[in-house]
Amino acid sequence: MAEADDVPAALDSLRAVFADLGIDEHDAVEESYTDMVAYKRGV
Incomplete structure (x- = not known):
C-alpha cells in the first residue's frame, strides 16, 4: 500500500492521464x- 505522502504525486499522475484522454476535472x-x-430510473 502506498504511503499517505505518495497520494499527491499519484493524483497528479492520474490527472495527467485523464488530460491525455481529454477528460477534465x-x-x-x-x-x-x-x-x-x-x-435516473427513479429507484
Missing part, C-alpha cells in the same frame, strides 16, 4: 455509476 464525479443510473 469537471467530468469526474464522486457518486457511482450505479447510483446515477438508479437515480
